[in-house]
Amino acid sequence: MPTSEKRSVVHSTFRLERSFDASPERVFQAFSQLESKAKWFSGPEQWVAHEREFDFRVGGREVLSGGPKGATPHTFDARYFDIVPNQRIVYAYDMYVGERKLSVSLATIELRAQGKGTHLVMTEQGAYLDGVEDGSQREAGTKELLEKLGRSLTDFVA
Amino acid sequence: MLNQGAALDQVFQALADPTRRWMVERLSRGPASVSELAKPLTMSLPAVVQHLQVLEQSGLVRSEKVGRVRTCRMQAEGLRTAEHWINQRRDAWERRLDRLGEFLAETDPEPKKRARKK
Numbered sequence: 001m002p003t004s005e006k007r008s009v010v011h012s013t014f015r016l017e018r019s020f021d022a023s024p025e026r027v028f029q030a031f032s033q034l035e036s037k038a039k040w041f042s043g044p045e046q047w048v049a050h051e052r053e054f055d056f057r058v059g060g061r062e063v064l065s066g067g068p069k070g071a072t073p074h075t076f077d078a079r080y081f082d083i084v085p086n087q088r089i090v091y092a093y094d095m096y097v098g099e100r101k102l103s104v105s106l107a108t109i110e111l112r113a114q115g116k117g118t119h120l121v122m123t124e125q126g127a128y129l130d131g132v133e134d135g136s137q138r139e140a141g142t143k144e145l146l147e148k149l150g151r152s153l154t155d156f157v158a
Numbered sequence: 159m160l161n162q163g164a165a166l167d168q169v170f171q172a173l174a175d176p177t178r179r180w181m182v183e184r185l186s187r188g189p190a191s192v193s194e195l196a197k198p199l200t201m202s203l204p205a206v207v208q209h210l211q212v213l214e215q216s217g218l219v220r221s222e223k224v225g226r227v228r229t230c231r232m233q234a235e236g237l238r239t240a241e242h243w244i245n246q247r248r249d250a251w252e253r254r255l256d257r258l259g260e261f262l263a264e265t266d267p268e269p270k271k272r273a274r275k276k
Contacts, residue, residue: 010244012244014244014247014248014251016248016251016252016255018255018258018259020258020259020262021262021263021266022262022263022266026262026265027258027262030258030261030262036261036265039257039261040254040257040258040260040261041254041257041258103247105247120255122251122255124247124248124251126244126247128244
């Protein structure tokens, strides 16, 4: 790696909350069983999967690698640190694009019974490294922005 | 910067034109001189320069003159900053949780009385 490369870390936390019309047991299953998790935890639909590993237990590893066809794969590589069935999941993961590390994060999923449903709180604390990007990402990012802008413009005109 | 309302208006305006969108797409692949940008376009050089000025004013593109060559490049700092990735991460989670909600509704063992989406 060239020594001239600028090193940086940005720390950031985000938190999302959702209520589901399903018991904590069912929500927990959607995180703990590979078949269920595959239904919702994946990259964009048009992405191709390269690698999948799923060992849901404390100390276990989860890997999901994939990307647009022919493009550098994005890899999610996680390890579970705390699992309380139907209540809490804590895992740490790093994200790569090809060989380059984008970020290291700690994710916490909390589930609480809410009537007959479940209230989910997801908190992610991340260290984002070196503002990492490569040419393809930048292009994809730009394209995505343009598409978004394009759509909002169309909406605006219509 | 892209996150200010007025600046965003300028960006939208800049991108409302297909020629300028093409220029942005071209520059997102790497810098180019004004004449390189003008080459595939069927318009006069002054017209090309005018489009570039709109893009520069919006903050999307900046240009630099070295000798007789003016080189244009993307100036979308907003796209490069970590903030962009963090927002993407957050957006990705929003979409995942949407899908989780749909999945939970589809696999409900005790379907609600109200009509369920197929």
